[in-house]
Amino acid sequence: xxxxxxxxxxxxxxxxxxxxxxxxxxxxxxxxxxxxxxxxxxxxxxxxxxxxxxxxxxxxxxxxxxxxxxxxxxxxxxxxxxxxxxxxxxxxxxxxxxxxxxxxxxxxxxxxxxxxxxxxxxxxxxxxxxxxxxxxxxxxxxxxxxxxxxxxxxxxxxx
Amino acid sequence: xxxxxxxxxxxxxxxxxxxxxxxxxxxxxxxxxxxxxxxxxxxxxxxxxxxxxxxxxxxxxxxxxxxxxxxxxxxxxxxxxxxxxxxxxxxxxxxxxxxxxxxxxxxxxx
Numbered sequence: 001x002x003x004x005x006x007x008x009x010x011x012x013x014x015x016x017x018x019x020x021x022x023x024x025x026x027x028x029x030x031x032x033x034x035x036x037x038x039x040x041x042x043x044x045x046x047x048x049x050x051x052x053x054x055x056x057x058x059x060x061x062x063x064x065x066x067x068x069x070x071x072x073x074x075x076x077x078x079x080x081x082x083x084x085x086x087x088x089x090x091x092x093x094x095x096x097x098x099x100x101x102x103x104x105x106x107x108x109x110x111x112x113x114x115x116x117x118x119x120x121x122x123x124x125x126x127x128x129x130x131x132x133x134x135x136x137x138x139x140x141x142x143x144x145x146x147x148x149x150x151x152x153x154x155x156x157x158x159x
Numbered sequence: 160x161x162x163x164x165x166x167x168x169x170x171x172x173x174x175x176x177x178x179x180x181x182x183x184x185x186x187x188x189x190x191x192x193x194x195x196x197x198x199x200x201x202x203x204x205x206x207x208x209x210x211x212x213x214x215x216x217x218x219x220x221x222x223x224x225x226x227x228x229x230x231x232x233x234x235x236x237x238x239x240x241x242x243x244x245x246x247x248x249x250x251x252x253x254x255x256x257x258x259x260x261x262x263x264x265x266x267x268x269x
Contacts, residue, residue, distance in 0.1 A: 074231045102195055105227035114221040116180035116241035123231040
């Protein structure tokens with residue numbers, strides 16, 4: 001890095017960052033979630049069981065999400081459940097929770113045979129690297145679950 | 160406090176064959192204040208999010224989503240619906256303030 005002050009531009013790096021708004025943006029992102037606040041695993045379980053009482057089996061549910069989310073503010077999530085979505089066998093609802101956010105709940109979607117396909121997409125906030133869990137309640141009362149670890153590099157330079 | 164300039168956009172196919180499973184994409188411009196953010200003066204911005212999103216197809220509810228503060232601002236939501244008759248989709252977003260935002264789209268099923 002250059003340290004020669006004679007050829008340095010009149011604007012300091014700090015001013016340039018402030019002027020472009022990158023600094024304020026980074027501060028805003030950092031202030032979105034205080035790092036100390038995160039739901040403990042008990043809260044996640046409590047939130048999930050409030051909507052879907054019982055012990056879910058692993059399978060049928062797929063969480064589509066990036067392994068590494070560069071911007072924790074907007075992480076695209078696709079929840080897919082393996083179901084024929086007929087009157088006899090369909091997905092009633094899908095619930096999702098995150099263990100590293102200040103509040104465990106993320107979303108609950110209610111579906112019916114009218115959907116034809118059990119797939120929902122949305123974008124969520126992730127305060128830090130954490131595991132997200134989704135539970136699907138089927139029409140026959142069975143519960144299925146899946147979890148995924150998503151690494152977050154808020155305001156970082158990737159990796 | 161009511162949020163200003165809330166607008167929504169939809170992506171719904173205008174035509175479909177009977178029995179087709181169509182994808183519907185929606186987005187609404189809303190800041191989704193989580194209750195954990197602070198303004199420039201360090202004051203906490205009170206929580207105000209869209210908490211419920213419902214879709215009805217010719218008057219019958221086909222999709223409902225309950226949102227929590229973990230959902231990003233300007234919430235984008237997409238889902239699928241089986242097209243079985245011509246008619247309209249009605250989209251409703253409700254936020255913590257009790258404000259209701261609506262939008263609709265027409266579809267022709269052949």
